[in-house]
Amino acid sequence: MSGVLTGKTALVTGSSAGLGEGIALRLAEDGAQVCLHGRNMERLAAARDRVAAATGGTVHAVAGDLSTNEGAQAVGKDVLAAMGGIDILVNNAGGESAGNGTSEWLDVSPEEWVATYNSNVASMVRMIRLAVPGMRERGWGRLIQLSSQSVDTPMPTIPDYQSAKAAIRALTRSLAKALAGTGITANSVSPGLTHSTNTDEWIRWMLSQQGWDGNAAEFDAKSDELMGHNFVGRVGQPADIAHAVAFLADPRAGMVNAIDILVDGGH
Structure with missing residues (x-):
């Protein structure tokens, strides 16, 4: 543990598995008191126990649905009860396209656009609104949103998802300006293709189409061979x-504000 975040509290939404x-x-390794969030308490409790066992730190878990105002308020209340405040908010919770994951542009209905925007953007706005007042009072805070490399190289499919991820970058920069001089920074991180529960399921399917026998020991190497189309030559890991x-x-990153960090191996 580096200890650089000792005394700080951190909420990571969408953290019952994978990237979150x-x-x-x-963050727990760096000394923060961490609260995990998800919608399935059983999965969430298992993740909490894994993080606590690995770090020996204080780790909490709060379940709830951030897609509604009431759900987000309940999550915020439980988090504050557990930790007393939120110094670092990592907005990772979101969802895939509300339509089919391979939907062509005109096949995604306006209603699906709205649903995708709600789960990916409005959910973050709800948590930001809950966290900022306390950060203002303490004169310090970190607001970190997860966007996507697909904003830079959008595909002709799942336009609702990619547009929502673009909105996340815009709201983050606007937020940084709105909070100028408060001691709170707002930034985003845009992963490229990174191993996660959903991504790995898709990669396994892709590999099976090419005759892969399902040998788990070969999965990472096969994934890199098939999908590692970047200057590093591999698929990202959650640690990246x-x-x-x-x-x-x-x-110490207090002068880093209103930016997006692209973590895609140079794709």
């Missing part, structure tokens, strides 16, 4: 994204 859990683990988040959360 990896971020929570890293967690390092970027930890940098932005560090008190």
Whole structure:
């Protein structure tokens, strides 16, 4: 443990597995008191126990749905009861396209656009509104949103998802301006293709189409061979994204504000 975040509290939304859990683990390793969030308490409790066992730190878990005002308020109340405040908010919770994951542009209905925006953007806004007042009072805070590399190289499919991720970058920069001089910074991180529960399921399917026999020991190497189309030559790991988040959360990064860090191996 580096201890750079000792005395700080951190909420990582969408952290019952994969990328979010990896971020929570890293912040706990750096000394923060961490609260994990998800919608399934059983999965969430298991992730909490893994992070606590790995770091020996104080780790909490709060379940709730951030897609409604009432759900977000309940989560915020439980988090404040557990930790007393939120110094670092990592907005990772979100969702995929509300339509089919391979939906062509004109196949995604306006209603699906709204649903995707709500789960990916409005959910973050709800948590920001809950966290900022306390940060203002303390004169310090870190607001870190997870966007996506797809903003820079959008595909012709899942336009609702990619547009929502673009909105996250815009809201973050606007937020940084709105909070100028308060001691609170707002930044975003945009992962490229990174191992996670959903991503790995998709990669396994892609590999099976090419005759892969399902040997788990070969999965990472096969994934890199098939999907590692970047200058580094591999698919990202949750730790890669967690390092970027930890940098932005560090008190020594106070001059880093209103930026997006692209973590995609140069894709």
